[in-house]
Amino acid sequence: MTVWDRPEPPTRPVPLDRERIVAAAIALADEGGLEAVSLRKVAARLDAGPMRLYGYISTKEELFDLMVDEVHAEILPEEQLGDWREVLRILAQRTRQAALRHEWLADLLGGRPTLGPNGLAVTEAKLAALDGLADLDTVMRAVETVSAYFTGAIRREIANLRAERATGLSKRDWQRASGPHVRRMLATGRFPALAKAVHDGTEVDAEASFATGLDWVLDAVAAKLARPPA
Incomplete structure (x- = not known):
């Protein structure tokens, strides 16, 4: 199952969704390149715990796939x-x-x-x-x-x-x-x-x-x- 097919988990106290996660990752990459992107750093940018992101994205490679697709828009x-x-x-x-x-x-x-x-x-x-x-x-x-x-x-x-x-x-x-x-x-x-x-x-x-x-x-x-x- 690809990242696009997997449903998102329910919203919790700090609202998250893949759109916000990807936007934060792109901002980090624009500032410091792909080496500046990690699930931990993205979580910190969103003021959320790193483990929260694993409900939306399993690996950094999936995050990169989502980032590339967002730029294709x-x-x-x-x-x-x-x-x-x-x-x-x-x-x-x-x-x-x-x-x-x-x-x-x-x-x-x-x-x-x-x-x-x-x-x-x-x-x-x-x-x-x-x-x-x-x-x-x-x-x-x-x-x-x-x-x-x-x-x-x-x-x-x-x-x-x-x-x-x-x-x-x-x-x-x-x-x-x-x-x-x-x-x-x-x-x-x-x-x-x-x-x-x-x-x-x-x-x-x-x-x-x-x-x-x-x-x-x-x-x-x-x-x-x-x-x-x-």
Whole structure:
């Protein structure tokens, strides 16, 4: 029986429910990351005894599942979307925006599928957008490919943000600090393609890089959908 199927216990003197527990856990994670979340700390935030929480949630992993599903409610757009490409693009962008608000989400993306109502609704929106455009296996692979792209891109962006905070160096500060080493290595002539990229490449911000990569992946999906079945 999953955490969503298990009924909640009756209310006691300090009112509790899964919604309050999850909100407290998300607040803790937003402040200090997933390592700041434990049933004991959540109980303390709610001014309740830790054992009370076990009537609602059995393990910390269940709590993480509930937290991820709650954030998926932020990913679902309220407005009706257009074609499949717009649906997948907007859901990817909204996932990135949610991860920037809740950086801990990046640590949980790409794991086991979320089975909560909001996570299932996001998956349903992706599959429904492509329904009828190709056979089911192609649709599944298309959704997986887009998800793999934005999961990796989001994780990289969050990792960079964490590195900046840990070192106190912005991306430009880090480039200046590492510049002498990079120039010495490029001067050896062993890395001509990399040297060309460093000297002639155009630098773009994380948002533009995410959008460009996403468009390329969607172009590839579109090309696959346009092929006649074998």
